[in-house]
Amino acid sequence: MITEYNKIGLIFQANAHYDWMHYYAAPMTAVEFPDFIRVYFTTRGKIDEQGFFRTYICFLDCDKKDPTKILYLHNQPVLEVGTAGTFDEHGTMIADVIEHNGKYYMYYIGWQRSGTAPYINTIGLAMSDNGKDFTKVSAGPIIGLNRSVPYGLGNLSVIVDNGVFRMWYTHYKPWIKTPIGYRPHYDIRHAYSADGIDWQFDEESVIPANENEAIATPCTRKINGTYHMWYSYRPSVDATGKSGAYMIGYAVSEDGKLWKRADDVVTLKLSESGWDSEMICAPDVLELDGVTYMFYCGNMYGRDGFGYSIIK
Numbered sequence: 001m002i003t004e005y006n007k008i009g010l011i012f013q014a015n016a017h018y019d020w021m022h023y024y025a026a027p028m029t030a031v032e033f034p035d036f037i038r039v040y041f042t043t044r045g046k047i048d049e050q051g052f053f054r055t056y057i058c059f060l061d062c063d064k065k066d067p068t069k070i071l072y073l074h075n076q077p078v079l080e081v082g083t084a085g086t087f088d089e090h091g092t093m094i095a096d097v098i099e100h101n102g103k104y105y106m107y108y109i110g111w112q113r114s115g116t117a118p119y120i121n122t123i124g125l126a127m128s129d130n131g132k133d134f135t136k137v138s139a140g141p142i143i144g145l146n147r148s149v150p151y152g153l154g155n156l157s158v159i160v161d162n163g164v165f166r167m168w169y170t171h172y173k174p175w176i177k178t179p180i181g182y183r184p185h186y187d188i189r190h191a192y193s194a195d196g197i198d199w200q201f202d203e204e205s206v207i208p209a210n211e212n213e214a215i216a217t218p219c220t221r222k223i224n225g226t227y228h229m230w231y232s233y234r235p236s237v238d239a240t241g242k243s244g245a246y247m248i249g250y251a252v253s254e255d256g257k258l259w260k261r262a263d264d265v266v267t268l269k270l271s272e273s274g275w276d277s278e279m280i281c282a283p284d285v286l287e288l289d290g291v292t293y294m295f296y297c298g299n300m301y302g303r304d305g306f307g308y309s310i311i312k
Contacts, residue, residue, distance in 0.1 A: 004312040005268040005294065010275050011039070011068050012060060013305030020045040020056050020077060026302020027155050027217060027282040029096050030295050031104075031131065036061040036071055037286065038131060039295065040078070040106070041306065042093040054081055055091030057108060059132075064288060067295075067308050078134055079108065079126055087112060087122045087141045095123065095156045097131075104128040105196055107158055110141060117175045117182045120145070121152040125197060137197065148201035151175065154186060155217040155282065157229075158196070165193040166256060168206065168229065170216040185214040188231060190257055207251055207259050212236050215249070217282040220256070227253040230283040230294065233263070246281035248296060268294070268309055275304035285311070 014025045021043045028041035040059045047053045056077035063069035082088035088110025095107040106126040111119045122141035126134035143153060154170030171189040175182040187205035207229070209215050217232045232246040249263040271277045276298035284295045292311040298304045 005266065006310045006312065007268060007271070008308050008310060009068055010298075010305055010307040011062060011295070012041070012070065012073075013275065014043045017073070018075070020054075021058060022046045022053075024055075024301075024303050025305045026297035027094060027284075028295060028297065028302075028306050029094055029284045030286045030293070031097050031099065032064075032286060032288055033061070033131065035064075037064055037067055037288070037293075039067075039306075040094045040097050042302075052090075052113070055093050055111070056081070057092050057094045057106075067293065074132075078106075078132075079136065082110060082139065086110070086139055087120075087144065088124055090119075092124070093155075096158050098158055098160065099131070100160050100196070102129070104131045104134070105158070106134050107156060109154065117151075117184075121154055121172070123153050123156070123169075142197050143191075143199055146201075148203060157218045157220040159220060159222060160196075161222060161256070165196040165199075166220075167191045167193070167199065168218040168220045168256075170218065171205070176212070185212055186216045188215055188218050188229075202257070206253075206257055207231070208261060210235070214246075216246075219284050221285050221287070222256075223287075227256045227259075228285075229253070229259060230266075230285060232281040232283070245279040246301070248280050248283050268296070275299060276307065282306075 024044040025041045030039045045054045059074050061072040079092045093109040097106045108124050109121050110124045111121045123143040125142045126136045128134040151172035156169035158167045170186045188207045190202045190206050191199045193199045215233045219230045229251045233249045234246045250266050251259040251261045253259040278299040282297040286293045295308045297306045
């Protein structure tokens with residue numbers, strides 16, 4: 001098992017760079033390019049007069065040896081939000097980006113506001129030849145609400161495993177009504193595909209969970225024939241304060257379906273102060289030149305930005 005985590009520091013915090021990049025930088029996913037690491041991330045625009053905001057996907061390039069050195073910050077959203085009535089009319093959020101056969105597949109979350117539960121999330125796909133200019137494959141989601149996914153999907157992780165696309169995704173469970181409104185909770189489930197577009201779903205949770213526990217944002221990697229997964233988890237529907245905030249968990253599997261949790265081996269903990277002193281969440285792992293980086297988001301689901309640690 002992987003047990004040593006060396007926390008390095010903050011990489012980026014959105015701070016009113018643009019009206020559409022006003023705050024938040026999460027979730028995110030990192031991809032190796034020849035001369036840099038490209039981190040795709042989600043940001044939020046300014047809150048309007050009605051108290052609403054939209055989310056957008058952007059990216060930055062950072063140094064391979066020292067990811068805290070930002071080489072380039074893109075100055076416009078990668079994708080436009082959808083037109084009225086479409087699944088991503090209120091925002092797009094990054095889920096995962098993979099390179100396969102010379103193409104970049106960007107899996108993203110599209111969301112719409114709802115009249116009861118706060119929002120509905122489903123999954124879109126955009127494609128690119130260069131990892132910069134992406135085109136949506138359809139105006140509708142590639143994974144919408146269906147018999148296997150009645151409440152929605154959140155962040156996910158995709159790998160191509162022996163020619164098969166495999167996905168581990170955040171599966172929304174029934175919303176929980178509380179005095180402050182409906183609250184989400186989730187588990188993690190598995191799906192597979194021949195082409196990365198049309199998916200078949202397994203019906204059961206793959207990560208054991210306690211009652212009302214929320215487990216989300218999986219990142220799966222296959223290393224030396226063994227599957228490793230990092231994810232966010234919180235103990236209950238109450239996400240307030242340090243005791244209820246997300247932490248990063250870890251599990252291992254021989255087949256990618258039956259997982260053994262080992263959260264206690266994650267030595268990455270909250271800092272005493274600063275951007276990750278209240279929450280650490282949404283991990284993304286990248287192996288690069290013999291070094292394994294784990295990028296992760298900080299306080300308030302990434303309101304205070306994202307940084308990284310080195311795993312040994």
